[in-house]
Amino acid sequence: MNLTLPNGFPIPTPGFGTYKTPDGEVCVNAVREAIAVGYTHIDTAALYGNECSVGEGVRQSGKPREELFITSKVWNTERGYDKTLRACEKSLKDLGMDYLDLYLIHWPANTKQFGDRADAINVDTWRAMERLVEEKMVRTIGLSNFYSSHMAPVLAAANIAPAVDQIEYHPGLMQEDTVVACRENGLLVEAWSPLGRARLLDNPVILDIASRHGKSAAQVILRWVIQNGVLPLVKSVHAERIHENFDLFGFALDDDEMCAMSALPEARFGSHPDTVEF
Numbered sequence: 001m002n003l004t005l006p007n008g009f010p011i012p013t014p015g016f017g018t019y020k021t022p023d024g025e026v027c028v029n030a031v032r033e034a035i036a037v038g039y040t041h042i043d044t045a046a047l048y049g050n051e052c053s054v055g056e057g058v059r060q061s062g063k064p065r066e067e068l069f070i071t072s073k074v075w076n077t078e079r080g081y082d083k084t085l086r087a088c089e090k091s092l093k094d095l096g097m098d099y100l101d102l103y104l105i106h107w108p109a110n111t112k113q114f115g116d117r118a119d120a121i122n123v124d125t126w127r128a129m130e131r132l133v134e135e136k137m138v139r140t141i142g143l144s145n146f147y148s149s150h151m152a153p154v155l156a157a158a159n160i161a162p163a164v165d166q167i168e169y170h171p172g173l174m175q176e177d178t179v180v181a182c183r184e185n186g187l188l189v190e191a192w193s194p195l196g197r198a199r200l201l202d203n204p205v206i207l208d209i210a211s212r213h214g215k216s217a218a219q220v221i222l223r224w225v226i227q228n229g230v231l232p233l234v235k236s237v238h239a240e241r242i243h244e245n246f247d248l249f250g251f252a253l254d255d256d257e258m259c260a261m262s263a264l265p266e267a268r269f270g271s272h273p274d275t276v277e278f
């Protein structure tokens with residue numbers, strides 16, 4: 001299934017994640033398997049150190065490049081105009097591709113690390129992202145881990161508006177302020193760690209709903225994300241799980257089930273954008 005980005009390009013949901021997928025055969029096989037199952041959207045990043053293997057998995061799949069949607073991200077050490085341009089060139093070279101469908105700023109520069117300069121750094125990085133679109137190296141550009149306070153200066157300065165914000169999102173962390181800011185400004189929200197890095201899979205509320213539908217906890221969580229209008233990115237290196245996580249469209253959660261999952265206690269498994277020091 002496809003959603004539509006603000007610039008009109010389709011973006012397939014769910015997407016296949018590759019964070020902590022080891023470079024080499026494991027990653028090549030996981031990406032090839034995911035494409036065989038039907039995923040056409042692959043999410044990687046320079047940080048993950050596996051772009052060469054993602055590219056190889058794509059080539060081994062035999063699927064034409066234009067039928068796939070590939071995302072990568074500029075890492076925090078490469079912020080700023082010139083370094084961002086070079087970082088994208090390197091990602092494309094490692095992937096063995098001549099364009100990305102989506103390129104994201106992985107984390108905002110924050111005031112904890114950069115003080116008053118943080119907003120200017122993010123805007124400078126954004127200028128490079130826009131240049132990458134002009135150079136046709138990237139089709140769509142967006143943000144990751146940006147809250148409304150980080151987003152506002154970029155939106156004010158942008159000639160090309162960000163199309164996406166990729167944030168930690170799962171039962172226990174719905175990030176309502178950020179989701180509202182995204183929707184008011186036309187950004188699609190993508191969910192990272194939708195399964196809470198597997199730590200939500202033994203939650204009794206989720207298991208009870210899953211058993212009612214004859215589905216797994218992972219399927220029920222991914223379905224909850226989709227029904228909230230958010231695009232999940234889900235990672236696995238196991239063929240049966242890769243398959244399971246893609247089988248999400250033959251059932252639906254009712255309002256009570258959606259509310260029960262939305263009411264789970266707060267849990268954050270990743271870093272907070274205002275306090276990260278990497």
Ligand SMILES: NC(=O)c1ccc[n+]([C@@H]2O[C@H](COP(=O)([O-])OP(=O)(O)OC[C@H]3O[C@@H](n4cnc5c(N)ncnc54)[C@H](OP(=O)(O)O)[C@@H]3O)[C@@H](O)[C@H]2O)c1
Pocket residue numbers: 016017018019020043044106144145166167191192193194195196197198201216218219233234235236237238241242244245270
């Ligand atoms: N922008 C960012 O800052 C950011 C941060 C984190 C993640 N991401 C992106 O979002 C993607 C997803 O997030 P994530 O990888 O952190 O976490 P996740 O997808 O929520 O969870 C992945 C974990 O769950 C396990 N798993 C997957 N499917 C399962 C199933 N059906 N049953 C049981 N266990 C299952 C996986 O194990 P196995 O692999 O062993 O099956 C892995 O340990 C990443 O891969 C990455 O592409 C982005």
